[in-house]
Amino acid sequence: xxxxxxxxxxxxxxxxxxxxxxxxxxxxxxxxxxxxxxxxxxxxxxxxxxxxxxxxxxxxxxxxxxxxxxxxxxxxxxxxxxxxxxxxxxxxxxxxxxxxxxxxxxxxxxxxxxxxxxxxxxxxxxxxxxxxxxxxxxxxxxxxxxxxxxxxxxxxxxxxxxxxxxxxxxxxxxxxxxxxxxxxxxxxxxxxxxxxxxxxxxxxxxxxxxxxxxxxxxxxxxxxxxxxxxxxxxxxxxxxxxxxxxxxxxxxxxxxxxxxxxxxxxxxxxxxxxxxxxxxxxxxxxxxxxxxxxxxxxxxxxxxxxxxxxxxxxxxxxxxxxxxxxxxxxxxxxxxxxxxxxxxxxxxxxxxxxxxxxxxxxxxxxxxxxxxxxxxxxxxxxxxxxxxxxxxxxxxxxxxxxxxxxxxxxxxxxxxxxxxxxxxxxxxxxxxxxxxxxxxxxxxxxxxxxxxxxxxxxxxxxxxxxxxxxxxxxxxxxxxxxxxxxxxxxxxxxxxxxxxxxxxxxxxxxxxxxxxxxxxxxxxxxxxxxxxxxxxxxxxxxxxxxxx
Numbered sequence: 001x002x003x004x005x006x007x008x009x010x011x012x013x014x015x016x017x018x019x020x021x022x023x024x025x026x027x028x029x030x031x032x033x034x035x036x037x038x039x040x041x042x043x044x045x046x047x048x049x050x051x052x053x054x055x056x057x058x059x060x061x062x063x064x065x066x067x068x069x070x071x072x073x074x075x076x077x078x079x080x081x082x083x084x085x086x087x088x089x090x091x092x093x094x095x096x097x098x099x100x101x102x103x104x105x106x107x108x109x110x111x112x113x114x115x116x117x118x119x120x121x122x123x124x125x126x127x128x129x130x131x132x133x134x135x136x137x138x139x140x141x142x143x144x145x146x147x148x149x150x151x152x153x154x155x156x157x158x159x160x161x162x163x164x165x166x167x168x169x170x171x172x173x174x175x176x177x178x179x180x181x182x183x184x185x186x187x188x189x190x191x192x193x194x195x196x197x198x199x200x201x202x203x204x205x206x207x208x209x210x211x212x213x214x215x216x217x218x219x220x221x222x223x224x225x226x227x228x229x230x231x232x233x234x235x236x237x238x239x240x241x242x243x244x245x246x247x248x249x250x251x252x253x254x255x256x257x258x259x260x261x262x263x264x265x266x267x268x269x270x271x272x273x274x275x276x277x278x279x280x281x282x283x284x285x286x287x288x289x290x291x292x293x294x295x296x297x298x299x300x301x302x303x304x305x306x307x308x309x310x311x312x313x314x315x316x317x318x319x320x321x322x323x324x325x326x327x328x329x330x331x332x333x334x335x336x337x338x339x340x341x342x343x344x345x346x347x348x349x350x351x352x353x354x355x356x357x358x359x360x361x362x363x364x365x366x367x368x369x370x371x372x373x374x375x376x377x378x379x380x381x382x383x384x385x386x387x388x389x390x391x392x393x394x395x396x397x398x399x400x401x402x403x404x405x406x407x408x409x410x411x412x413x414x415x416x417x418x419x420x421x422x423x424x425x426x427x428x429x430x431x432x433x434x435x436x437x438x439x440x441x442x443x444x445x446x447x448x449x450x451x452x453x454x455x456x457x458x459x460x461x462x463x464x465x466x467x468x469x470x471x472x473x474x475x476x477x478x479x480x481x482x483x484x485x486x487x488x489x490x491x492x493x494x495x496x497x498x499x500x501x502x503x504x505x506x507x508x509x510x511x512x513x514x515x516x517x518x519x520x521x522x523x524x525x526x527x528x529x530x531x532x533x534x535x536x537x538x539x540x541x542x543x544x545x546x547x548x
Contacts, residue, residue, distance in 0.1 A: 210517045269529070
């Protein structure tokens, strides 16, 4: 039996490690609570976010659910199950910052009566700005300042942007605002709006002038680099786990590989694949939360490096001895088409362009809402008879998957019509603006200070993640050198795996907005192969853990 203590501390799965105390209190004690240091909540109104500044303890009134008598209840807090006799009131003390899950239920023999099932975050203090209208204004002002200074002739800015790509600042400046409590992604719906509305709209707009024949002429190297990126993730996970186990053998625990399997699902496919891995291998909620931290941090650091590399595209291609003439030809052809069709936009033109793009995403949402539940229901219906098929096709039950597919498909279809001429009034420019807003909302999800504060907890897991992504990068660099692939294929092939549809077109657009559709098409392929690759990766990590 492995020593569990290090793993327990590592993953924050023990309430005792942080002194969290869950207990029942009497009605008199409940009424006598100090409201200055206690947040009093009705069980049917438990929020998704608590702030320590509003009270260090949380008291829950279970009787708000109209249960007159609760002789005994079971509390599944994070990964600890507690049985308590209660009068209907609970108090939670000494809760640590982070994500928590709590299920409260009664049992009658084998039958279970659920009173509460909630996942929530506990943070130190409220952000300075919570109004999304104000936050959006700040993000747009930041984007405007970045591109204004990038276009400046001032020597300092010329040197600065010669080293640091503007797109990188679009990502990191919102991250700093989130880190220092000015804004909070937990309080904001901007990422959801950007990813569900602006991203599909940008896919339609960027695909309006897509050159299918030009993309076909890019050759097989794009696909080779995409699958190289996939193989790097599949093999990199087990190797990284083995290397870290040389320093900390306890990491080869029966639980750790289950959590890492969810990271593999996310990095090869996306959120749906990640959730599928959680369900397949039974990773606990708290372990899953820890892995999301690893996933987001490592993936975002790597994306930053790729964006930084776009500024040295020519030098990297020279190192690879790569011929990027097909990419340059496609880019020049698109830019030439834009200049040829360029005209002063009228009110009618702009209204038609906006109507066309948002009608297309409205239809994409409509079809996604029909197909996704139907596929999900079918997958559930075959779960008992064909469990493996049900698991492998999980991505096809994701609404976001179908939203991306239909938005891309409609953009491509429209590129064969007169709608293609909308490029003349700046369709791709508008699509690029939407992408940059998305980048800013992705950036505001990163909390650098929280990661530093919890480094002692996550350092081994993040070490696995960093080694893993390094192996992935080495695979890409070696194969790119052998086949003389341009850096564009390396960056987009990697991000189509690691980041998916939300960030692959962003990285592609960093080379040229006209190349964004290439990132989208590869990202859709990533959703399709994600679960298959993650299962192969998980099998090898499981073997390592069992064999130890």
